[in-house]
Amino acid sequence: MPMPPLTPASGPRPLRIPGVFTALGILLASTACSVGNTDEGGTAADTVRIALPEEPPTLEPCDASLTATGRVTRSNITEALTERVPKTGALEPALATGWERTSEDTWTFTMREGVTFHDGTAFDAEAAAFSIDRTVDSDIGCNVDGYIFGDSELTAEAVDDTTLKVTTAEPDPILPLRLSFIEIVPTDTDTQDKVREPVGTGPYKIKKWNQGVDLTLQRYDGYWGDEPAYTTARYVWRSESSIRAAMVSQNEADIAVGLTPQDSAGDSAVEYPNNETSYMRMDAGKEPLDDIRVRRAINYAIDKEGLVASVFSGLGEPAGQIVPEGVTGHNDKIEPWPYDPEKAKELIDEARADDVPVDTTITIIGRNGIYPKASEATEVVQRSLIDAGLSVEVKMLDVNAWMEYLLRPFPSDIGPTLLQAQHGNQAGDAAFTMEQIYGSEGAQSSYGTDKLDSMIDKAENAQDEKRQQAFADALAYQNDEVVRDAVLAHMTGVMAISPEVSYSPNSATNDELRLRAMQPAE
Incomplete structure (x- = not known):
């Protein structure tokens, strides 16, 4: 059944902002801590540096619908069975390669083979069923549960290693779309409390989180999909948008989100529908x-x-x-x-x-x-x-x-x-x-x-x-x-992108900042 489409969003466009820093801008920039990346993740050529407005409160996958968490976790550390194309709203395979509605209240999904979690364990239908149950049928208070499923009741069953059956209490014509918000985790993930640093199947795994300072992700060599361009990604957070903009202009960061036209990001500023x-x-x-x-x-x-x-x-x-x-x-x-x-x-x-x-x-x-x-x-x-x-x-x-x-x-x-x-x-x-x-x-x-x-x-x-x-x-x-x-x-969003990085933001960027879509500029 076709998913409800989004109106195609217009692409990002350069936002022409004067590039000359004011005295205040220079002062703010000078107070920003360096995010030079040779100590925590390699050289400038293999690390993308991202300045965020705030530190993620957690990287718990079942809270990935929250912006501060999702922009780091979703599609980077963890993945879902399906994923949405921002420009069209269409669903594409992710950890599931196909799905069909087999009755009024039942959908059957085929799992992707050859996928492993960051801890080396295999992804299968049992892990998918476990992750669904943990998100929608536990007492840990997942934001995704309330946001996506509300009072809906569903049962996930692993028929075999590659077949998942999901049954809903009431017919649900958009269940595959809902499941695009459930991030898949291993079956040994805590079910009594949320986890701060999750294990997933994504292209990056957590290397080190210095609370209050920075967060570094490292490329997962066992990733099932195309290898992302950057070996590591380093996140820092600065509450002042002018400081984040200055960090890109002064080569202290490659990407800065949540900016305003007054932040003196110059030609690196890009406007996009958020x-x-x-x-x-x-x-x-x-x-x-x-x-x-x-x-x-x-x-x-x-x-x-x-x-x-x-x-x-x-x-x-x-x-x-x-x-x-x-x-x-x-x-x-x-x-x-x-x-x-x-x-x-x-x-x-x-x-x-x-x-x-x-x-x-x-x-x-x-x-x-x-x-x-x-x-x-x-x-x-x-x-x-x-x-x-x-x-x-x-x-x-x-x-x-x-x-x-x-x-x-x-x-x-x-x-x-x-x-x-x-x-x-x-x-x-x-x-x-x-x-x-x-x-x-x-x-x-x-x-x-x-x-x-x-x-x-x-x-x-x-x-x-x-x-x-x-x-x-x-x-x-x-x-x-x-x-x-x-x-x-x-x-409407504004972000700064270094001329050294190629990345096109879209309507999903504010919620899921996909690292695999970033690469060094040619």
């Missing part, structure tokens, strides 16, 4: 956010066009929904909320008159490095909401502390919050958005309704045009009657 939508998740179960007038007021209060033009430097477009164009379920009738500060004040005043405690302090939980100028974005939102008559403070956190607010169970020792978040749906189907983010029990959901749950469930069990319409209807209901979010913008 498939992310930024939004503020409202804690709609707590006063005063439990009043829909307040939630609507928040949407009216934020000048999204101004935010994109100023903070995001025009890299993006105002958004009204987190399911972007080209994804099955996108509703092209939903427009961004109009900027109407007077309407926002009016709604807050109405709520105050009805004794809604609108003076209760709302905390914006921001995340450093979630996207360029993340702190400035929270400040813009804060000022807008204060002007509308609300009491708002900002709390910026690093990724580990922020994660406690992203995933259930949420901290209970804080009042009403807005969570600065970002969501990408590169898989091409709203099923990977709706339940986890808007379902009442979704892994990232702070609020839901019985009716919206029912609409999501109906959409997930539909096919083809009925599926598209059902998800579009659910998004419209969320936008009109639930208003759980303030959706800000569909984003």
Whole structure:
């Protein structure tokens, strides 16, 4: 059965940014620790050096749907049974060479032969079944489980070494697409706790992780596929995007992600579609956010066009929904909320008159490095909401502390919050958005309704045009009657690429930075 396609993304294009460093840029660059690679991974010719906005909180494969983890783990250390082509959304073989739907609730997969894990053990159907069970049927709290599978139940069975049968409780027309998010690990992987440094079948294995300093991956000589160009990959992290850009310009790094047009990356800067939508998740179960007038007021209060033009430097477009164009379920009738500060004040005043405690302090939980100028974005939102008559403070956190607010169970020792978040749906189907983010029990959901749950469930069990319409209807209901979010913008990424490296970013790059797609420039 054909998978739901993505709209073909336009390719990356050079972003013409002045290449002359300001005095501040030079100062920032001079404070960056060297990432010279002769001590941890060989010479410049055989090591690719990558500067990230943040250190991965873990490399646990079942959390690879999280950006900070996935951009290192996915397709580099570990692999899935299937993999998606970013430009088309089509599925291609990975650790599975073929698959077919053998009944309404059963899919059968053929395993690739001759594949070994980094520890030398053989990959087979038993390892695939184990990895599926560990991800979706354990108590370790895998993000992939909530993000991809929600409440779905499935059973994986190794029929023989090369045949895997997966049975679902309900018919699932997109199961092979879902399984592209389950990274395969050996059968002796811990099932009681998450692992920090996994063993996989990918083209690279972990060489050394100096926590807080750097992470080095080494090419796996037993890899089943084409040998990647670089022997090693070294990751470092710098929270300031201008420092990351300077590292490429000064030959301290080869790749730097999460940049802005102001970062003086010069001709090394490349703009690309990153498939992310930024939004503020409202804690709609707590006063005063439990009043829909307040939630609507928040949407009216934020000048999204101004935010994109100023903070995001025009890299993006105002958004009204987190399911972007080209994804099955996108509703092209939903427009961004109009900027109407007077309407926002009016709604807050109405709520105050009805004794809604609108003076209760709302905390914006921001995340450093979630996207360029993340702190400035929270400040813009804060000022807008204060002007509308609300009491708002900002709390910026690093990724580990922020994660406690992203995933259930949420901290209970804080009042009403807005969570600065970002969501990408590169898989091409709203099923990977709706339940986890808007379902009442979704892994990232702070609020839901019985009716919206029912609409999501109906959409997930539909096919083809009925599926598209059902998800579009659910998004419209969320936008009109639930208003759980303030959706800000569909984003555009900027990265710096050294002239010594050949690499073309695409819509999946933000989530999986594939090392095998990088090679020395000719």
